[in-house]
Amino acid sequence: MPDGGSQFVRLAGLKRYFDVSAPWLVRVIEGRPRQIVQAVDGVDIEIAKGETFSLVGESGCGKSTVARLVVGLYPPTDGSIAFDGNDMTARRSQAEMAALRRRMQMIFQDPYASLNPRWRVFDIVAEPIRAFGLAKGKTDLEARVGELLRQVRLTPADGAKYPHEFSGGQRQRISIARALASEPEFLVCDEPTSALDVSVQAQILNLMVDLQRRLKLTYLFISHNLAVVYHISTRVGVMYLGRLVEVAPTETLFRRPKHPYTRMLLDTIPDLDMSGRQRAPVAGEVPSPIDPPSGCTFHPRCPFATDRCKAERPRPIAVDGGTVACHAIEEGRLAVEERSYAAAT
Amino acid sequence: MAAPSNNPPLLEVKNLRVEFPTRRGTLLAVDDVSFDIAPGEVLGVVGESGAGKSLTGNAIIGLLEPPGRIAGGEVRLEGRRIDDLPYEEMRKVRGAKIGAIFQDPLTSLNPLYSVGRQLVETIQTHLPLSAGQARTRALDLLKEVGIPAAESRIDHYPHQFSGGMRQRVVIALALCADPRLIVADEPTTALDVSIQAQIIALLKRLCREHKTAVMLVTHDMGVIAETADRVAVMYAGRIVEIGPVRDVVKHAKHPYTKGLMGSIPSLGIRHDRLTQIDGAMPRLTEIPPGCAFNPRCTERGRRCLGERPDLMAAGATRAACWLHERGGVGTAVTKELADA
Amino acid sequence: MAVVVADWLKRAADSDIWWSFKSSPLTIAATAVTLLIVALAFLSPVLAPHTPFDPATLSLSDGLRPPALLSADGDWTYPLGTDEQGRDVLSSIMYGTRLSLVVGLASVVVAMLLGITLGLVSGYFGGTIDAVIMRIADVQLTFPAILVALLIDGIVRSVISVKRHDEIALFVIVGAIGLSFWVQYARTVRGSVMVEKNKEYVQAARVIGLSPPLIMVRHVLPNVTGPVLVIATINLGLAIITEATLSFLGVGLPPTEPSLGTLIRLGNEVLQSGDWWITVFPGVTLAALVLAVNLLGDWLRDALNPKLR
Numbered sequence: 001m002p003d004g005g006s007q008f009v010r011l012a013g014l015k016r017y018f019d020v021s022a023p024w025l026v027r028v029i030e031g032r033p034r035q036i037v038q039a040v041d042g043v044d045i046e047i048a049k050g051e052t053f054s055l056v057g058e059s060g061c062g063k064s065t066v067a068r069l070v071v072g073l074y075p076p077t078d079g080s081i082a083f084d085g086n087d088m089t090a091r092r093s094q095a096e097m098a099a100l101r102r103r104m105q106m107i108f109q110d111p112y113a114s115l116n117p118r119w120r121v122f123d124i125v126a127e128p129i130r131a132f133g134l135a136k137g138k139t140d141l142e143a144r145v146g147e148l149l150r151q152v153r154l155t156p157a158d159g160a161k162y163p164h165e166f167s168g169g170q171r172q173r174i175s176i177a178r179a180l181a182s183e184p185e186f187l188v189c190d191e192p193t194s195a196l197d198v199s200v201q202a203q204i205l206n207l208m209v210d211l212q213r214r215l216k217l218t219y220l221f222i223s224h225n226l227a228v229v230y231h232i233s234t235r236v237g238v239m240y241l242g243r244l245v246e247v248a249p250t251e252t253l254f255r256r257p258k259h260p261y262t263r264m265l266l267d268t269i270p271d272l273d274m275s276g277r278q279r280a281p282v283a284g285e286v287p288s289p290i291d292p293p294s295g296c297t298f299h300p301r302c303p304f305a306t307d308r309c310k311a312e313r314p315r316p317i318a319v320d321g322g323t324v325a326c327h328a329i330e331e332g333r334l335a336v337e338e339r340s341y342a343a344a345t
Numbered sequence: 346m347a348a349p350s351n352n353p354p355l356l357e358v359k360n361l362r363v364e365f366p367t368r369r370g371t372l373l374a375v376d377d378v379s380f381d382i383a384p385g386e387v388l389g390v391v392g393e394s395g396a397g398k399s400l401t402g403n404a405i406i407g408l409l410e411p412p413g414r415i416a417g418g419e420v421r422l423e424g425r426r427i428d429d430l431p432y433e434e435m436r437k438v439r440g441a442k443i444g445a446i447f448q449d450p451l452t453s454l455n456p457l458y459s460v461g462r463q464l465v466e467t468i469q470t471h472l473p474l475s476a477g478q479a480r481t482r483a484l485d486l487l488k489e490v491g492i493p494a495a496e497s498r499i500d501h502y503p504h505q506f507s508g509g510m511r512q513r514v515v516i517a518l519a520l521c522a523d524p525r526l527i528v529a530d531e532p533t534t535a536l537d538v539s540i541q542a543q544i545i546a547l548l549k550r551l552c553r554e555h556k557t558a559v560m561l562v563t564h565d566m567g568v569i570a571e572t573a574d575r576v577a578v579m580y581a582g583r584i585v586e587i588g589p590v591r592d593v594v595k596h597a598k599h600p601y602t603k604g605l606m607g608s609i610p611s612l613g614i615r616h617d618r619l620t621q622i623d624g625a626m627p628r629l630t631e632i633p634p635g636c637a638f639n640p641r642c643t644e645r646g647r648r649c650l651g652e653r654p655d656l657m658a659a660g661a662t663r664a665a666c667w668l669h670e671r672g673g674v675g676t677a678v679t680k681e682l683a684d685a
Numbered sequence: 686m687a688v689v690v691a692d693w694l695k696r697a698a699d700s701d702i703w704w705s706f707k708s709s710p711l712t713i714a715a716t717a718v719t720l721l722i723v724a725l726a727f728l729s730p731v732l733a734p735h736t737p738f739d740p741a742t743l744s745l746s747d748g749l750r751p752p753a754l755l756s757a758d759g760d761w762t763y764p765l766g767t768d769e770q771g772r773d774v775l776s777s778i779m780y781g782t783r784l785s786l787v788v789g790l791a792s793v794v795v796a797m798l799l800g801i802t803l804g805l806v807s808g809y810f811g812g813t814i815d816a817v818i819m820r821i822a823d824v825q826l827t828f829p830a831i832l833v834a835l836l837i838d839g840i841v842r843s844v845i846s847v848k849r850h851d852e853i854a855l856f857v858i859v860g861a862i863g864l865s866f867w868v869q870y871a872r873t874v875r876g877s878v879m880v881e882k883n884k885e886y887v888q889a890a891r892v893i894g895l896s897p898p899l900i901m902v903r904h905v906l907p908n909v910t911g912p913v914l915v916i917a918t919i920n921l922g923l924a925i926i927t928e929a930t931l932s933f934l935g936v937g938l939p940p941t942e943p944s945l946g947t948l949i950r951l952g953n954e955v956l957q958s959g960d961w962w963i964t965v966f967p968g969v970t971l972a973a974l975v976l977a978v979n980l981l982g983d984w985l986r987d988a989l990n991p992k993l994r
Binding site for chain 3: 068071072073097098101104105106108109110113114115116117118127128131132175178182
């Protein structure tokens with residue numbers, strides 16, 4: 001982790017609660033309580049310029065909510081989001097806000113839902129350019145869109161077509177071209193390959209790596225696929241029930257996982273190298289985020305849980321170049337073991 | 346590993362063709378697919394979306410959605426032809442001899458009945474048991490698939506179970522009549538990774554204990570590598586490679602399988618770039634002549650453009666690729682020639 | 686330009702809608718009937734054999750002639766006969782249909798504009814605005830449309846004089862029918878908007894920072910037009926019927942400017958004396974028009990619903 005200095009993106013104490021209660025009248029008549037989902041419950045993340053920070057976790061852990069908080073699709077319930085030193089939650093003029101928005105864009109999961117089916121590809125890619133007034137006239141706009149399409153290995157002629165004429169992988173390229181249209185520095189990628197077939201996933205991941213290098217992009221990458229995360233990330237954060245349980249540089253996280261949940265997740269990666277690697281059986285399921293367990297929320301599934309884990313929420317502590325929120329690690333009663341993976345053929 | 350070859354196969358699929366009549370002509374979604382499954386064997390069928398793997402599974406269990414229909418070939422279970430059975434007959438076979446597990450557990454469960462009632466009904470349809478005996482068996486099955494506190498959960502409704510638990514109930518339902526074969530179509534795709542691992546482990550254990558054969562349809566090579574004895578790789582409606590799972594995963598012979606394996610990120614070594622197969626699988630309306638993979642293939646020759654290869658011996662596996670025939674692929678072709 | 690049109694035609698000819706249209710003889714027949722009636726109605730100043738509402742051309746001696754086929758002298762001057770004032774029934778029908786269509790189309794447009802706007806606002810913003818709009822819609826749905834229209838017409842009548850009312854009768858009736866039909870549009874649009882607004886393409890537009898009205902008009906609206914079009918077509922038939930009902934009850938358009946409904950009412954008054962043609966022919970025209978339009982609406986609903994294809 002690059003130390004000191006100003007981090008490019010900094011999330012501090014970020015919280016987002018959703019009210020999923022029944023309507024007021026129903027609650028009063030049936031005597032039901034309010035129900036609050038703590039989708040994100042106090043997350044601190046710092047992302048350095050040029051790196052790829054990944055968030056992993058199972059569905060409902062809050063990783064997608066973090067992504068949407070960062071780009072401003074939801075306002076946070078509490079906490080702050082700073083982008084290049086600017087507090088994004090502060091009140092600002094529209095022009096200032098637009099100037100900041102232009103610098104961060106998002107790539108979505110579903111290539112079938114993320115493109116307006118009634119728009120031609122040209123207009124889809126041109127929308128951010130028009131919205132931010134980046135083009136000087138029609139010729140400039142056409143040149144820019146053509147270049148963007150070429151950048152994602154499509155042709156300028158594809159601009160005349162509609163989204164339904166493209167395959168899933170090609171649509172995701174269009175989505176990437178749109179995200180790049182405002183010349184952003186920071187891209188939030190929410191499961192960009194999980195709806196794609198593996199061979200197409202490889203194309204998109206390669207493209208993202210190429211673009212990052214060429215355009216000096218910073219990525220926040222959201223995924224549940226650990227192999228993909230291992231491939232693409234500089235650093236990885238593991239989320240469980242709205243909280244970050246571990247953050248570490250990629251190699252450290254995969255070779256020396258510390259939090260019991262991280263270890264469990266790594267155990268679920270299928271053994272494609274057929275090395276006969278033994279994996280611990282995984283127990284239990286993710287509890288409901290409406291009524292999360294007390295203390296460390298992982299304690300009902302954790303083989304190392306003690307009374308302290310049930311009562312007290314663990315604070316993140318710095319270990320081995322990363323941070324871990326676990327009493328067992330803090331107390332030194334859980335040893336860190338080295339993991340190795342057979343080299344692929 | 347695969348059962349000895351002198352055993353008669355449990356399931357024989359020969360030259361199966363599935364077609365969809367549309368207004369733009371009839372689309373051949375499954376094209377001349379043949380394979381066997383031995384008793385107790387797990388055959389993985391892997392491929393990308395649209396490769397025809399799910400349709401193959403649905404054709405075998407007689408649940409093709411209209412207007413899809415079997416246009417040729419035959420399916421035999423224990424030597425008896427089942428692809429031409431009337432609907433009612435097939436329904437009996439489906440419960441008693443073949444169990445089915447689908448991607449979304451909710452489609453297999455009736456939301457209006459408790460899981461116990463659904464299990465008991467299924468058991469009594471296929472086995473001569475009294476209501477009490479059937480309930481005992483239902484309870485045993487729920488325990489076997491790892492439902493905690495099965496005694497109380499048996500009277501719960503499907504929506505009261507989590508996704509992983511629901512899939513366990515579906516597996517129990519598929520096992521009701523102790524079938525010889527289970528067709529599992531993407532059984533873990535809708536589940537979280539930690540639950541996926543649990544379900545795969547469960548399936549493996551049950552099949553071993555019950556000596557049930559499984560046709561496991563999935564897009565996830567990881568699931569196949571963990572579970573299957575043999576694997577069939579499908580592309581554009583055809584099997585392009587079939588063989589023991591270890592050989593296919595580690596020493597693939599078809600260029601498509603090789604590319605597919607290379608495109609999966611590995612935990613062993615961090616490569617700068619992943620191997621990628623350019624392009625995408627053709628739509629059913631645009632399948633090229635010759636080998637359907639030829640526009641994306643880096644090793645194609647002139648022969649691949651005109652002649653469609655059948656499965657042929659290639660090392661320990663069988664692959665549908667001219668590279669493995671004496672004649673080879675013929676002279677190399679450039680992109681321009683292929684497009685012309 | 687020609688290239689664009691050719692491209693559009695090619696896409697249209699290749700579309701599922703066109704294919705579904707071609708393969709339904711009933712729909713083709715319904716379209717033909719609709720087009721025929723619409724053409725005859727709007728070309729009535731040119732095509733109609735008489736100008737029935739110009740008192741100068743009328744003579745009472747021509748009153749109550751039966752249809753030509755039934756008349757003793759075989760005179761084809763009045764093909765469908767005349768009414769008691771000597772007006773040609775065929776010409777009256779052509780002019781009347783034009784008026785019925787104008788009222789129908791205009792009130793559908795009013796209902797659509799109102800319903801789409803309220804539905805978009807309701808669905809996109811949700812919360813209190815949504816609750817208020819939808820409760821108003823619920824209340825309105827408890828009254829039959831014809832009652833709402835009668836109520837609005839009654840209010841207007843009590844406010845202004847009879848003569849003035851006759852002058853603006855057209856606008857009153859369009860407004861009354863429009864106001865009684867907006868609920869369906871609002872509900873449908875609201876439902877579609879609530880689905881569309883959570884789709885990722887809308888989120889992408891929000892990430893760019895587009896304003897909600899812009900997102901609604903540019904992104905959401907084009908994607909909810911399908912169901913709206915279906916309702917509009919089916920509502921057109923309903924609006925024409927409602928107008929006819931109101932006019933039949935005597936609260937619609939005045940006899941000086943008769944629509945199909947007015948013609949049926951006028952004819953109905955003399956039906957007892959055996960002069961059936963004055964009311965039957967407008968009635969048949971109305972039935973044919975509404976049936977054809979409704980068949981088109983049914984087909985459109987099925988054609989736009991991929992589940993039924």
